[in-house]
Amino acid sequence: MADGLAVEEDSNLRYSYESPRFKVLVTGGAGYIGSTLVPMLLSEGYAVVIYDLFRWGMQPLLNSNLDTRHLEIINGDILDDITLESVVKSSNAVIHLAGIVSAPAFNRYPEIAKEVNERGTKILVDSLKPDQPIIFASVENVYGRSALNLKGPCTEDEECDPLSPFAATFVESEKLVLKSNGVVLRIPSAFGISPRMRLDLLVNNLVFQACTKGHIDLYQADFKRNFIHVQDLAKCHLFTLNNIDKMRGKAYNVGHESLGYSKRQICEIIKDQLPNIRISEPKDEAYKDADNRNFETSFERIKDVGFTVTKSIHDGVTELLKIVPHLSEAEIKKCQAL
Template identity: 25%
Template sequence: MKTVITGGAGFIGSHLTEYLLKAGDSVTVLDDLSTGSLENLKESWDHAAFTFLEGSILDREAVRQVVSGSDRVFHLAAAVGVHLIVDHPLESLRTNIHGTEVVLDACLEAGADLLLASTSEIYGKNTSDRLSEDADRILGSPLKSRWTYAAAKGIDEAFAHAYWREYGLQVSIVRLFNTVGPRQTGRYGMVVPNLVGQALRGEPLTVHGDGQQTRCFSYVGDVIPAIVRIAEEPATRGLAVNLGGLQEISIIELAERTIKLLSSTSEITLVPYDQAYGTGYEDMRRRVPDNSLAGRLVHFKPTTTVDTIILRVAKAMLSTAPGEVHAGAIR
C-alpha cells in the first residue's frame, strides 16, 4: 500500500513510519522539520520503500504532488506544544487550519483515504469522569492563546467530517491523549520528557501550578497499532475515536515517581502558570479518556504503565545524550 505521512519526522510520525514500513507499505514522509527531526527517521532512512520530502502542508502544490497516486494519508503535521501555541498563535492557526484543508483537498483529488490526528485538547476544560467522543467542549476565551490549538483542531475535525459527509472522502479521526515515548522532546512543553530530563540531569523538576491537575499518559507503542487499525476499519469513517491511557495520575505524583524510579537527587519546584507561560494562561484540572469506542471498533487496550513509560523515555534519553545526563540514573 502506498502511504503518505504528513509530519512523519515528528515523534509519533516517525514511530508510525517504522511500523508501516515493517507492515510492507511504501511510505512517503512530508515534513517541514519545524518541530520534527531527520534524526527521528534514521531507522527508516535506508529502507527501499521509504521516501522523505521536506515541505510544508501550506504548500498546496507540494502536497498535491506528494498525495497523488497514494492509497492513504496519515495527517499528523501540526503546530504542537504549549510553548509553540502560546508564543506563535497566528502561525499555529494557519498551519493547523489552512494546512489541513490543503491535505483534505489533495486526498479528495487523489481518491486517497485520510486518517486525521486530532487531540484531547478539543475537550478543553471539561473535567467529566471519562470523556467520551460526544462529550461537550468547554473552551476558554478565544482571545487567550491557550485555546487556539483546541479551537483549530476542532475546526480540523469539522472540516474532515464535512468532506466525508458532502464529498464522500473516506476520513477517520483519532483524538490522542498525552501520547508519550522515546523521541518525544520537552522542547515545546511536553511534561514527561521535561521531568525525565530534569531528573536525569539532577535539576529541579518544574511542576506548573499546584501539581494536582491529572492526566492519563499513553505509550506510543500502544497507540500506533490502534491508529493504523482505525485507518483500516470502515466502521470508523466519519467518526472521531479516543486513544488514551488508563492510569490517571497527578503531575506532582508523576514528578515524584520520576525521581524515585530514576534514583534522582532532584527536588520538585512549583512554578506558577503565569511565570511559565505568561499572564492569562489557563489549564484544565482533569482529563481522562473513555476508550470504550476504540475498544469496540479496533480492540484497543493500552497496557503500558506510567512507570514503564518513564523508564523507557529515560533509557532513550540516556542512549542519545549520555554526556548530558547521569549514566547511572536507571537501576
C-alpha cells in the first residue's frame, strides 16, 4: 500500500496516510499491556505517542513489529509535569497504563510507588483539555473489604474499600479519572505472551515453575479470582477508545465469568499438559494475597456495551508452554524484573 493513498476498502483504517490522524497518548506504552496494545492502535488507523521510561529497554517495541509511520516515542517520566502536560495537550486522547502495577514492586519502594501511581495520574488529569478522553487501567483489587462477604458477583456499584496500600493508590486514581468523565477499566490477573513478557503474573508464573522446576508451590490454592488474556485486555482498551462516548464517566469490570478460576484449577490445566509435575501447598503466610482476592465478579456492564473476551485459560497455558521452556537465562531475568 503506497503512502498518500486513501484506503476506502479497509474499514479498519479510518484515515488516509495524508490526513491528520486522531492521536492517542499511551503512557507505559512499552509495558506488558502497552506493547500489545500499540500495534493494534496503529493498525486501526490511530497515530500513537508512547510515553515510557523504558526501564527494560526498547526490546518490547522491537518485538512488536510496529508500523512506525504514525508512531512517536518519548522517553519520559510520569512525574515530569512539564513534559507530560505538553504531550497530553498535543494528543486527542490518553490511555493511562504507566505506574507501579504489581504489589511486590509497590511494597519494595512504597513511598515512590505511591507518588508514581497517584501524582502521575493527577498530573495527567490536570493536563487534560476539556472533554479530552482518558482511559485508566485500574485493578480489581480496589474492592477489598467490600467483596469479602458478598453473596453474589461483585458489581461496579460496590464501594471500593481497599485492603492494601497498593490497591488504595488505584482507588485514588480512579476518583480523579471518573471526576474528569474518563473511563476506568478494573483489570483482573492478566496472562499470556506479550512483547514485554512478565513471569511474575500468576498464570505465567505457575507455568514457569512447572517448566523450570517440574514443581509448583501453590499458596491459597482454593482462592478464586478472575483472569484475562493480555490480547483481550489490549482489545478492551481499543474497544473503549472506539466507544468512548457511551462509556464515559463509569468504571467497568473487565473480563468474563468463564475466566473465574481457583489457583488449584489452573494447576490442573497445566498438569493436563505436563502430567509429571508435582504440586505442593506450603502454608507460608508471607505469600498471602494482601488484597484477599477470592470473589466472583459481574461483567454485565462491559458485556452490555458490546465487549467480550476471545481467549481462555487453556489457550494461554498452551501458548505459554510453547515459549517459556525456551527462554534464555537473560530473558528470564528480564521477564522477572518488576
